[in-house]
Structure formats: structure tokens, C-alpha cells
Amino acid sequence: MMSFRNLDYIGKGKSMNKQGVLKRARKGIAGYLFILFPLALLLTFNIIPMLFGFGMSFTEWNGIQPAKFIGLDNYKKIFTNDSVFNTAFLNTIKFSITSVVGGITIAFILAILIDRITRFQAFFRVSYFLPVVTPMVVVALIWTLIYQDKGLLNYILSIVGLDSVGWLTDRKIAMYSVVVTSIWQGMGFSMIIFLAALQGIPNHLYEAAKMDGANFFQQVRHVTIPGLKNTFAFLAVYGTIGGFQVFDQIYVMTGGGPVNSTQTIVYWIYSNFKQLNLGYSSALSYVFFMILLIISIIQLKIFQKNNY
Amino acid sequence: MKKKSNILHGFIYLALSLGLILNFAPLAWMVSTSLKKPNEIFRMPPQLIPETFQFSNYLKVFELVAFEKFYINSIIVTVLVTVITVIITSMAGFAFAKIDFPGRNFFFFLFLSSLMIPFHVIMVPLYRIVVSFGWVDTYAGLILPQISTAFGIFLMRQFMYSVPDSILEAAKIDGSSTFHTFRKIVIPIQKPALATVAIFTFNSSWNNLLWPLLVTNSENMRTLPVGLALFKSVRNIDWASVMAASVMTLVPVIIFFIFMQKQFIRGLTGGAVKE
Numbered sequence: 391m392m393s394f395r396n397l398d399y400i401g402k403g404k405s406m407n408k409q410g411v412l413k414r415a416r417k418g419i420a421g422y423l424f425i426l427f428p429l430a431l432l433l434t435f436n437i438i439p440m441l442f443g444f445g446m447s448f449t450e451w452n453g454i455q456p457a458k459f460i461g462l463d464n465y466k467k468i469f470t471n472d473s474v475f476n477t478a479f480l481n482t483i484k485f486s487i488t489s490v491v492g493g494i495t496i497a498f499i500l501a502i503l504i505d506r507i508t509r510f511q512a513f514f515r516v517s518y519f520l521p522v523v524t525p526m527v528v529v530a531l532i533w534t535l536i537y538q539d540k541g542l543l544n545y546i547l548s549i550v551g552l553d554s555v556g557w558l559t560d561r562k563i564a565m566y567s568v569v570v571t572s573i574w575q576g577m578g579f580s581m582i583i584f585l586a587a588l589q590g591i592p593n594h595l596y597e598a599a600k601m602d603g604a605n606f607f608q609q610v611r612h613v614t615i616p617g618l619k620n621t622f623a624f625l626a627v628y629g630t631i632g633g634f635q636v637f638d639q640i641y642v643m644t645g646g647g648p649v650n651s652t653q654t655i656v657y658w659i660y661s662n663f664k665q666l667n668l669g670y671s672s673a674l675s676y677v678f679f680m681i682l683l684i685i686s687i688i689q690l691k692i693f694q695k696n697n698y
Numbered sequence: 699m700k701k702k703s704n705i706l707h708g709f710i711y712l713a714l715s716l717g718l719i720l721n722f723a724p725l726a727w728m729v730s731t732s733l734k735k736p737n738e739i740f741r742m743p744p745q746l747i748p749e750t751f752q753f754s755n756y757l758k759v760f761e762l763v764a765f766e767k768f769y770i771n772s773i774i775v776t777v778l779v780t781v782i783t784v785i786i787t788s789m790a791g792f793a794f795a796k797i798d799f800p801g802r803n804f805f806f807f808l809f810l811s812s813l814m815i816p817f818h819v820i821m822v823p824l825y826r827i828v829v830s831f832g833w834v835d836t837y838a839g840l841i842l843p844q845i846s847t848a849f850g851i852f853l854m855r856q857f858m859y860s861v862p863d864s865i866l867e868a869a870k871i872d873g874s875s876t877f878h879t880f881r882k883i884v885i886p887i888q889k890p891a892l893a894t895v896a897i898f899t900f901n902s903s904w905n906n907l908l909w910p911l912l913v914t915n916s917e918n919m920r921t922l923p924v925g926l927a928l929f930k931s932v933r934n935i936d937w938a939s940v941m942a943a944s945v946m947t948l949v950p951v952i953i954f955f956i957f958m959q960k961q962f963i964r965g966l967t968g969g970a971v972k973e
Contacts, residue, residue: 425789432808439824532725579967660908675819
């Protein structure tokens with residue numbers, strides 16, 4: 391029993407020998423100690439809230455008086471009698487799709503351009519990444535200023551001879567203004583992912599394409615885009631899940647307005663929480679969770695299909 | 699052929715430079731506005747360079763709101779969240795990669811599955827739990843629920859696999875305890891991993907708006923994002939001061955970013971870039 395094998399508390403896979411569980415537990419006691427603190431945090435601040443929230447979602451509760459059990463009423467209300475949720479859901483989809491499509495397109499163009507050049511590559515990478523590290527509250531404030539009636543953007547329109555636009559006050563436009571802000575902040579992230587993925591496309595494919603007389607655009611179309619298929623899929627899903635959680639921009643720039651035109655799911659959960667509809671906001675949270683789960687399952691399917 | 703490629707390169711540099719102007723314009727506008735006099739802010743045509751630099755706008759921020767409190771709170775919260783996260787995720791990551799104990803896979807799965815639960819889903823019950831602890835308007839309430847370890851543990855575990863078993867065995871034979879081995883041998887060779895998790899955590903904590911917004915009521919406990927966001931909701935918004943406050947919020951991040959670009963980019967994309 392004094393062999394080296396038994397000296398080691400180390401093991402990558404499953405326990406290889408027939409030691410009893412107790413003996414393994416005693417030897418691996420350090421393992422439990424090492425995960426104790428994060429496990430306590432996980433229980434207290436993730437798992438318990440998750441269960442507690444599930445219970446809350448079946449109640450009417452304002453946090454002061456005792457909670458009243460009302461069964462599925464909250465969920466019924468969400469799906470049949472909450473027009474704001476409907477609007478918020480559609481707005482959230484609109485936000486996610488436009489910001490993802492716009493962001494990925496711009497990031498892709500930047501990435502293939504930066505990938506082509508030899509000098510100042512690092513400079514461009516870092517510069518375009520800068521907005522990613524900028525706090526969203528700061529970003530939202532800057533753009534709110536730019537979007538003011540007498541702001542920079544309307545001035546630029548006036549030079550071209552166009553009328554002023556109510557960037558954050560026109561309900562047909564406000565959401566797209568928020569989208570532009572979000573794209574500006576997030577595109578550097580996608581760009582870096584694209585640049586990393588571009589390294590993985592073998593050079594001989596480009597050589598072969600050139601041999602066939604393919605120009606720059608044809609190379610992009612027939613070599614780069616197919617080669618980055620998985621990256622596109624990853625960024626689309628990652629961006630969609632992130633997009634569904636949009637809150638900061640809405641909170642700072644529009645407060646969900648005008649007339650709910652920028653209302654989103656998370657903002658609606660927050661608003662109900664603020665109005666002390668705790669049971670209802672918990673039910674909204676669970677519906678939100680289910681929506682994200684469905685997106686994740688779709689994600690899994692896409693990745694499996696692409697052998698990702 | 700050569701000439702053609704030169705022209706192409708010229709166009710690429712031109713396009714990237716024009717893009718860069720658009721990319722930097724909002725930030726430049728922020729700095730410019732922060733130095734303007736009130737009557738200059740919406741002047742037509744807009745001026746990028748203010749007539750005179752009103753550095754007093756920066757001082758005014760501290761008169762209008764308790765900005766120095768926001769700053770101190772943000773630093774305390776961000777530093778503690780980051781330090782605690784790095785310590786406990788590196789330990790847990792090491793345990794999951796290198797220590798054999800019953801239930802290891804189960805616990806790891808538990809952490810991993812919590813990645814599926816976005817913060818927004820649990821924020822309402824989480825707030826109620828923090829209320830029942832009496833932690834509203836306290837540092838404990840600001841800090842502890844912000845420490846989400848799942849992603850860090852996942853990342854650390856990947857890194858920890860690269861530590862050779864032979865080193866750990868040798869240390870064990872020399873009579874080193876698991877913790878001692880971890881601290882003296884594992885940590886020094888895993889600095890890049892620690893930096894990755896640290897930067898990721900630092901950035902999300904410094905920028906976090908929603909949780910501090912929920913869990914603080916008094917102005918004295920606000921962090922920078924909350925303070926900034928509520929600053930704006932004041933009537934007759936003073937844009938010069940708001941932009942000055944924004945600059946001051948952004949500056950520490952930019953300084954970190956400039957000195958540690960590589961680590962930053964790796965840290966913020968760490969979970970995403972597959973290498």
C-alpha cells in the first residue's frame with residue numbers, strides 16, 4: 391500500500407481503483423474544502439433564488455403583506471392579458487435580430503479588412519475593441535447626447551438638407567437608435583472572434599481560389615464565409631442570448647418609452663419589480679428563462695449539425 | 699498584379715481609417731462636451747474643440763452628486779469581487795481538474811448548469827433573499843451576490859489540466875500539503891489564467907448597473923454606473939457634468955486597457971475564442 395500510486399491524491403478521470411467511496415472522500419477532503427466557498431455562494435445566490443422564485447411565481451405578493459397563493463394566474467395573465475409583455479417580447483426579438491445581424495455584418499467586414507493588412511494591424515484591432523471595454527451606462531449617455539433634438543446627429547442631417555429626427559422620441563425610430571448604440575458598443579467583440587477564426591482558414595484554399603482567378607470578393611464569398619460558418623453560428627446565438635437580456639441601454643436612454651416602443655422583457659420584469667408586483671415579476675422571469683432555454687436548445691441543434 | 703494589390707491595400711486602409719473616425723467620434727464628443735460651457739453644448743454648428751477648456755465642469759460633478767462616494771464604492775466593490783472570484787475559482791478549478799473526490803462530476807455539473815441561468819432570471823428572488831439578510835445598502839449585499847463563479851471555474855479547470863501531474867506528485871512526496879502545493883506551485887505557473895478571469899470579472903463588475911441599482915437605496919452606497927444613470931434623470935440635465943462624470947468613469951478602464959491590451963482582449967473573449 392505504500393506504492394507511489396497511492397500517494398497521489400491526483401486523478402484526472404474517474405477513480406481508477408477499487409477504493410471505497412469513504413476512503414476516496416477522506417483522501418479527497420481537500421477537494422471539498424477547495425470548492426466549499428463557491429458552492430455556498432452557488433447555493434445561496436443561484437439555486438435557492440431559482441427555487442424561491444419558482445414558488446413566488448404562483449403568488450401575489452408585494453413584499454410587505456403575506457404572499458397569497460393564486461396558482462397559475464400570473465402565467466395566465468402573461469399569455470392572455472398583458473399587452474405590454476406582448477410588446478416587450480416582440481421588441482426584444484426586434485432588438486436582438488437587428489443588433490445581431492447589424493453587429494455581425496460590420497464586425498465581419500472589419501475583420502476581413504484588418505486580416506488583409508500587414509501594418510498597423512494591432513492598432514486597428516485595439517482601436518475597434520475600445521468601445522467593448524466602455525461601460526454600457528457611459529455608452530448610453532454619450533449616445534443620448536448625440537441623439538438629442540439639437541444634437542450632433544440632427545446637425546449632420548441638416549447639413550445634408552434633411553429634417554430633424556426624434557431619435558429617442560419617435561416611437562418608430564427609438565428602438566433602432568438603441569440598436570445602433572448597442573452595435574457600436576459590441577461589434578469589437580465579434581470582430582476579435584472573427585479575426586481569431588480567420589487564422590484557422592488554411593492559406594492554400596485562398597491560393598487555389600486565386601489560381602482559379604477569383605478576385606477579393608469571390609474569395610470572401612467562396613472561401614472565407616464557408617470557412618467561418620461555425621463562427622457565424624456561434625456569434626448569432628451568443629448575440630441573441632445577450633440581446634434578449636438588454637437592460638442598461640433601455641434604462642438610461644428611453645426608460646421603455648415612448649409609449650412602450652422600447653419596452654423589453656427584462657425592463658418589464660424590472661418595472662413590475664419596482665411596482666412591487668413581486669409574484670408577477672417572478673412569473674415573468676420564469677417565462678423569460680424558458681424563452682432563453684428554447685434558444686439554447688436551438689443553439690445546441692445548430693452546433694451539432696455543424697459538428698461544432 | 700503587384701500594383702492591383704497596392705490599390706486594394708490603399709482602399710482597405712482608407713476604409714478602416716474612415717471607420718475609425720466613426721468609431722472614435724462618440725468618445726471624442728464625450729470629452730469635448732465635458733469641457734464646454736453650457737451655452738456651447740448645443741450650439742450650431744457644433745464645435746469639436748471648445749472655446750475655452752472648462753475643467754471646472756469636472757469639479758462641479760463632485761458638488762452636484764456624491765461622486766467621490768460612487769468612486770470609492772465602485773473601487774471597493776470591484777476590487778473585492780475580483781479578488782474573491784480569482785481566489786475561489788482558481789481553487790475550485792484546481793480541485794475539479796486535479797483532485798479526486800466522490801461527487802466531483804456532480805458538483806461540477808451543478809456549477810456548469812448555473813451558467814444557463816442568467817442573472818435577470820433570478821434577480822427578484824435574489825433581492826428578497828438579500829433583504830432577508832438585512833443586506834440592502836451594505837457592501838456585503840453589493841459584493842457577494844455579484845460573485846458568479848461558474849464561468850471562472852469552468853475556465854480555470856481547463857487551464858489547470860495543463861499542470862503536469864508529476865510536479866504535484868513530487869510536491870506531495872516532499873510532504874507539501876494540497877493547499878501549499880496549490881499556492882506555491884500551481885498559482886505561479888497559472889498567472890495568465892488568473893489574469894484572464896480577473897479582467898473578465900473586473901470589467902463586468904465595474905460596468906454592472908442592474909444589481910447595484912436594485913440593492914442600494916441611499917446615495918452613499920451607489921456605484922459609478924448607478925450614480926451616472928441617476929445623474930441623468932435629474933431635471934435640467936447638465937450635459938457637461940454628465941459627460942465629465944462619464945470621462946472619469948471610463949478613465950480607469952482605459953488605463954488598464956492600454957497597459958494590458960492582450961490580457962484584456964483575451965479576458966473579455968476568453969470563453970468564446972476556441973484555441
